[in-house]
Amino acid sequence: MSLLKVDDLTIRFGGLVAVNKFCFEINQGELIGLIGPNGAGKTTCFNMLTGVYVPTSGKIEFDGSEIQGIKPHRISARGASRTFQNIRLFKEMTAIENLLVAMHSERGYNLFEAILKLPSYRKREIALREKALGILRAVGLEKAAEIEAGSLPYGEQRKLEIARALATGPKLLLLDEPAAGMNPTETAELSNYIRNIRDQFKVTILLIEHDMSLVMKICERIYVLDYGELIASGLPKEIQNNPRVIEAYLGGAIGEEAHV
Amino acid sequence: MSLEYLLPLLMLFGINTILSSSLNVINGYCGLFSMGHAGFFAIGAYASAIVTRDLIPAMALSSPTTALVLACVIAMLVTGLVGYLVGFPCLRLAGDYLAIATVGFGEIIRIVIMNTDFLGAQTGIPAIPGITKLWHVAAAVALTLWLINNLMRSSFGRAILSVREDEIAAQAMGINVRFYKTFSFVVGALFAGLAGALFAHMAQFISPNNFTFIISAQILLMIVIGGLGSQLGAVLGAFLVTFLPEALRFNQTLSENRMLFFSLMMIVMMLWQPKGMIGIFSRFLDRKEAPKS
Amino acid sequence: MENFYFSEFVQYILNGIAQGAIYALIALGYTMVYGILKLINFAHGEFYMVGAFLGVFFITHFPPYLAIPLAMMTAGLLAVIVERVAYRPLRGSGRIAPLITALGVSIFLLELTRVIAGPGARSFPQFFDNPTYNLFEVTGSKFAWLDGVVLRKSQLVIFISSLVVMSTLWYIVMKTKMGRAMRALSMDFDASKLMGVNINAVIAFTFFLGAALAAIAGILVGMNFNNVEPYMGQLAGLKAFTAAVLGGIGVIPGAALGGLVLGVCENLVTGYLPSSYRDAIAFGVLILVLMVRPWGILGKPERVKV
Numbered sequence: 001m002s003l004l005k006v007d008d009l010t011i012r013f014g015g016l017v018a019v020n021k022f023c024f025e026i027n028q029g030e031l032i033g034l035i036g037p038n039g040a041g042k043t044t045c046f047n048m049l050t051g052v053y054v055p056t057s058g059k060i061e062f063d064g065s066e067i068q069g070i071k072p073h074r075i076s077a078r079g080a081s082r083t084f085q086n087i088r089l090f091k092e093m094t095a096i097e098n099l100l101v102a103m104h105s106e107r108g109y110n111l112f113e114a115i116l117k118l119p120s121y122r123k124r125e126i127a128l129r130e131k132a133l134g135i136l137r138a139v140g141l142e143k144a145a146e147i148e149a150g151s152l153p154y155g156e157q158r159k160l161e162i163a164r165a166l167a168t169g170p171k172l173l174l175l176d177e178p179a180a181g182m183n184p185t186e187t188a189e190l191s192n193y194i195r196n197i198r199d200q201f202k203v204t205i206l207l208i209e210h211d212m213s214l215v216m217k218i219c220e221r222i223y224v225l226d227y228g229e230l231i232a233s234g235l236p237k238e239i240q241n242n243p244r245v246i247e248a249y250l251g252g253a254i255g256e257e258a259h260v
Numbered sequence: 261m262s263l264e265y266l267l268p269l270l271m272l273f274g275i276n277t278i279l280s281s282s283l284n285v286i287n288g289y290c291g292l293f294s295m296g297h298a299g300f301f302a303i304g305a306y307a308s309a310i311v312t313r314d315l316i317p318a319m320a321l322s323s324p325t326t327a328l329v330l331a332c333v334i335a336m337l338v339t340g341l342v343g344y345l346v347g348f349p350c351l352r353l354a355g356d357y358l359a360i361a362t363v364g365f366g367e368i369i370r371i372v373i374m375n376t377d378f379l380g381a382q383t384g385i386p387a388i389p390g391i392t393k394l395w396h397v398a399a400a401v402a403l404t405l406w407l408i409n410n411l412m413r414s415s416f417g418r419a420i421l422s423v424r425e426d427e428i429a430a431q432a433m434g435i436n437v438r439f440y441k442t443f444s445f446v447v448g449a450l451f452a453g454l455a456g457a458l459f460a461h462m463a464q465f466i467s468p469n470n471f472t473f474i475i476s477a478q479i480l481l482m483i484v485i486g487g488l489g490s491q492l493g494a495v496l497g498a499f500l501v502t503f504l505p506e507a508l509r510f511n512q513t514l515s516e517n518r519m520l521f522f523s524l525m526m527i528v529m530m531l532w533q534p535k536g537m538i539g540i541f542s543r544f545l546d547r548k549e550a551p552k553s
Numbered sequence: 554m555e556n557f558y559f560s561e562f563v564q565y566i567l568n569g570i571a572q573g574a575i576y577a578l579i580a581l582g583y584t585m586v587y588g589i590l591k592l593i594n595f596a597h598g599e600f601y602m603v604g605a606f607l608g609v610f611f612i613t614h615f616p617p618y619l620a621i622p623l624a625m626m627t628a629g630l631l632a633v634i635v636e637r638v639a640y641r642p643l644r645g646s647g648r649i650a651p652l653i654t655a656l657g658v659s660i661f662l663l664e665l666t667r668v669i670a671g672p673g674a675r676s677f678p679q680f681f682d683n684p685t686y687n688l689f690e691v692t693g694s695k696f697a698w699l700d701g702v703v704l705r706k707s708q709l710v711i712f713i714s715s716l717v718v719m720s721t722l723w724y725i726v727m728k729t730k731m732g733r734a735m736r737a738l739s740m741d742f743d744a745s746k747l748m749g750v751n752i753n754a755v756i757a758f759t760f761f762l763g764a765a766l767a768a769i770a771g772i773l774v775g776m777n778f779n780n781v782e783p784y785m786g787q788l789a790g791l792k793a794f795t796a797a798v799l800g801g802i803g804v805i806p807g808a809a810l811g812g813l814v815l816g817v818c819e820n821l822v823t824g825y826l827p828s829s830y831r832d833a834i835a836f837g838v839l840i841l842v843l844m845v846r847p848w849g850i851l852g853k854p855e856r857v858k859v
Contacts, residue, residue, distance in 0.1 A: 520665060
């Protein structure tokens with residue numbers, strides 16, 4: 001069943017067309033990859049999907065309704081959550097607090113109850129923490145719960161950012177280069193991590209990645225952007241042998257880490 | 261060290277604590293840069309003075325505590341409303357611009373008061389009933405600290421903190437950043453209004469000169485020296501700013517030129533220990549109190 | 554409102570341009586520093602004030618043609634020291650710490666001057682008389698609309714001085730190596746660093762220039778109004794900042810444009826409306842600009858990279 005359907009998505013910055021008539025579709029439960037050389041417009045697409053940018057034209061249909069131009073916090077409320085290329089954790093808050101922020105919409109009490117510390121508020125806070133701890137446990141980060149996010153090791157920070165995005169209870173998870181800066185071992189571990197999350201939390205995942213080992217391993221379908229245009233889409237094996245894709249990456253054979 | 265001497269000082273300490281805590285919500289917890297806080301202090305003071313002068317003069321004599329509470333509540337509401345109106349246009353602006361816009365608003369408020377006869381214009385409002393007593397101030401301080409503390413430990417407080425940490429990530433996680441900025445601003449204004457009302461009925465005379473930009477800077481100084489984003493820091497900063505000038509009285513040069521030393525302190529603090537006094541002691545404190553530099 | 558006299562209107566414009574030139578000179582310093590460091594130097598208004606005091610001081614010992622450049626250079630030097638001691642250590646550590654430090658420096662300079670020179674007003678010795686020129690007569694009684702419009706010699710001095718100073722600045726910024734470095738830094742700080750630009754020298758020079766400009770503005774005003782006192786920098790600084798924002802903060806011609814526009818607006822409004830709100834006009838303009846077009850007349854909107 002279609003969860004995200006994008007038609008002719010276009011965005012122009014001044015004279016530059018960053019993304020041009022991009023069309024794609026994601027079904028519920030899928031794990032999709034979005035790849036392309038640097039500057040191809042992948043993060044720009046994410047920004048449009050999450051409301052950070054307003055597309056110049058085109059339609060984004062998420063879970064049955066059009067969301068282009070809607071503010072980021074509302075899109076999050078509708079069930080689309082994301083991570084960032086350069087990790088944007090709340091560095092001076094603990095891991096569990098990071099998740100609790102993402103759970104703000106399900107806090108279950110009002111301001112009055114909170115500032116007077118009524119029993120109803122106290123009960124809900126305990127329940128919220130339990131739930132947050134549960135998510136951390138499910139992703140193997142419970143030991144980090146009370147540690148400041150900024151002082152966690154890099155790999156755990158990446159995982160925490162994903163866990164935080166999960167805490168909003170999303171239907172769609174957008175991961176922006178989750179494996180950036182990781183070595184092959186960490187990347188392999190991350191691949192399993194992402195796949196587990198999809199299975200355990202029943203989320204649909206769209207990820208941007210440069211690391212081909214991860215993409216080829218876990219993505220069911222792949223879209224390839226180059227200079228803002230869709231140049232190929234299909235199964236990993238098809239993409240791997242697609243001459244246009246290989247050319248876009250300047251001759252680097254896909255299967256090794258492709259860099260531009 | 262007579263009680264007569266200490267009493268107004270203690271009350272001033274309490275009022276300064278409420279002021280610093282209120283600005284701490286805006287600048288410390290939400291990470292905004294409001295530099296016109298004296299404007300809110302002024303509105304609270306003037307609004308409360310009008311209440312006891314024009315609305316309930318009899319009550320001020322017969323049941324002073326009730327009158328004070330009423331004056332405080334009305335002052336807070338008025339100030340909160342102004343806070344919302346000022347915040348509405350200003351909070352769209354990023355850091356530096358917000359700072360300047362709030363300075364501008366602080367000055368506009370002062371200039372409007374100076375030109376309004378109803379508010380005493382340049383001569384101010386004299387003969388305000390001196391109904392503020394120490395226990396009133398103490399109760400107000402306790403209430404302020406308790407409410408703000410509860411706020412910050414709740415999900416609402418976390419939302420405010422997330423705006424300071426990373427606006428874009430906060431948005432992505434479902435936090436309505438614009439709302440929480442306005443919310444922090446209004447909360448800060450509310451408590452500044454409370455401080456103003458208490459002050460007016462302690463000093464018994466207010467004029468635009470009590471609410472200049474230097475006063476805004478002084479309030480900022482309190483939380484910077486104490487430690488931005490820390491409740492304890494706000495109290496510490498208020499303590500220092502209230503009592504240090506008194507402690508310096510032994511030397512006339514020092515006490516006459518206290519803004520000179522305070523500003524020097526501000527500079528030195530930023531260069532040496534941006535986390536304020538709290539930063540110096542942070543090893544001994546609960547991590548929760550660690551402020552943002 | 555009574556009859557509209559065109560000459561009255563022209564007079565306000567004339568006064569406005571003179572006032573605006575002063576704002577422009579101060580605003581240039583704000584905008585140059587902001588362009589490179591993205592820092593609002595809250596203390597900048599104090600260089601205007603300090604410049605005026607230095608002018609008063611030097612003029613008692615030297616002839617004007619020496620005293621004024623001396624005052625400008627001393628103010629410039631002071632700015633360089635301030636930058637080195639208070640701002641440089643905080644470069645790159647967020648936006649809040651430098652802002653607070655700048656505030657501290659501003660108050661410190663103000664209080665220091667008050668302690669050293671006393672809170673009262675000083676004045677410049679009168680070394681030239683200040684005749685007023687009736688423009689109508691001066692232009693051969695040909696333009697009727699100039700009837701009643703007067704130009705004071707002090708205003709003429711302001712026009713000429715600011716023109717000279719701003720042309721010199723234009724030359725420095727556009728035609729010298731240092732100026733090129735300044736422009737490069739304001740366009741792309743990191744790239745310039747990588748290209749081998751001596752960041753510290755350029756920033757120091759920028760502060761020097763800005764303060765020198767503010768100083769001459771202070772001297773011009775001091776000579777014109779004979780009211781040199783420690784608090785003069787606060788209001789002037791805020792208004793000049795408004796001018797810089799109005800014209801486009803970080804854009805050098807914008808500071809000049811903003812200054813002129815603000816000066817003219819102020820004089821027009823106080824000419825036709827009650828003048829007790831004069832100072833509020835600048836703040837009103839500031840708020841308006843920030844609401845409607847924060848990047849100013851000549852500026853360009855900034856895009857946030859996510």
